[in-house]
Amino acid sequence: MYQIDIMTLFDETVGDMMNESILGRAQERDILRIEAHQIRDYTLNKQKQVDNYPYGGGHGAVMQADPLYQCWKHITDTYGPGHTIYLSPAGVTFTEQHAKRLLHDYDHLILVCGHYEGIDERFIEECVDEEISIGDFVLTGGELPAMVVADAVARLVPGVLSDPECFEEESHWNGLLEYPQYSRPEEWHGRKVPPILLSGHHANIARWRRKEAIRRTRARRPDLYEKLDLSSKADQKLLREIEQEDLTEKDASLQTP
Ligand SMILES: C[S@@+](CC[C@H](N)C(=O)[O-])C[C@H]1O[C@@H](n2cnc3c(N)ncnc32)[C@H](O)[C@@H]1O
Known part of the structure; x- marks a missing residue:
């Protein structure tokens, strides 16, 4: 105890x-x-x-x-x-x-x-x-x-939370901030849950969550982001996607009158 x-x-x-x-x-x-x-x-x-x-x-x-x-x-x-x-x-x-x-x-x-x-x-x-x-x-x-x-x-004492996954995916456990979370309903005040989370495809969901966690950490906590090891092929690919998406978003905002 x-x-x-x-x-x-x-x-x-x-x-x-x-x-x-x-x-x-x-x-x-x-x-x-x-x-x-x-x-x-x-x-x-x-x-x-x-x-x-x-x-x-x-x-x-x-x-x-x-x-x-x-x-x-x-x-x-x-x-x-x-x-x-x-x-x-x-x-x-x-x-x-x-x-x-x-x-x-x-x-x-x-x-x-x-x-x-x-x-x-x-x-x-x-x-x-x-x-x-x-x-x-x-x-x-x-x-x-x-x-x-x-x-x-x-909350880290074994058995206090039902499953170690409860904290192992949370902000700060592995140096990343957590990805965004959603619950029912699928649409609220015109805002939709990202479709991938409704797909039931576990590997794609895990990939999306890691990407969003990296994106969030980079934007909000550059001090934590600097310390991350993102050298794996998979993470490098996610980073390229994030950068591309950021550029597209920037272009779109410049074109909006
Ligand atoms: C008003 S504070 C005392 C501050 C102290 N005179 C100083 O300047 O370091 C009263 C008590 O609140 C607690 N306390 C206040 N701020 C804290 C913080 N940021 N982290 C931990 N304990 C804090 C401490 O137990 C402290 O003894």
Whole structure:
């Protein structure tokens, strides 16, 4: 069973979110366990205060090391050691590759959610194995980032999704963005589903999907596109087709008055 413990000031909200839908069903089947822990339960003061002024002055408050440590210690004493991640805008940016690595290298994660100005550096030095950011922006707390990381890793745990194909064709799994998806009806607001998807010809559909994935990645994410290996004969042919189609489209738009 893969286990994720989340240290937070909002254990009920996080617990409710993580128990819904696919992840909830996986937990009922004992493939996965996600538990949210209230950091305030580990304070020694009556007010359950977990933060205090930053040394050296400045705005806001800093989460103190000891309540975090006591909460972390409770988790490791109860469930054994866990790879501990502090969600922080100053961390390394999270990608699908990190999700795969966290699944492959560990079976127990402890995610620490900060608030206010962040957390006391000494807790990080003593207990945290890595710091992860979910992007170059700042949120008010680590709960959304922790849920993002937990969800991205949990859905890769074998058995959580019905079929590995569910994620192996998705954006970022193999460096490509996913092709466009369509569902019923065949025509909606005058827009038709590409006829090839209705053909039942699996090889042609797979070829169309790869071509659209390449086209989309090239247009939207040149940084990912640069890293792709498209040297196979089949991909080279798709690329020539994409370029030809782009030229035709450009010509058509120039001719439109
Ligand atoms: C207001 S932020 C603290 C920002 C911190 N003073 C800094 O400048 O790096 C409060 C908490 O939100 C979480 N957080 C905010 N933005 C994040 C991001 N992009 N990725 C991961 N966690 C984030 C962290 O847990 C952080 O401790």
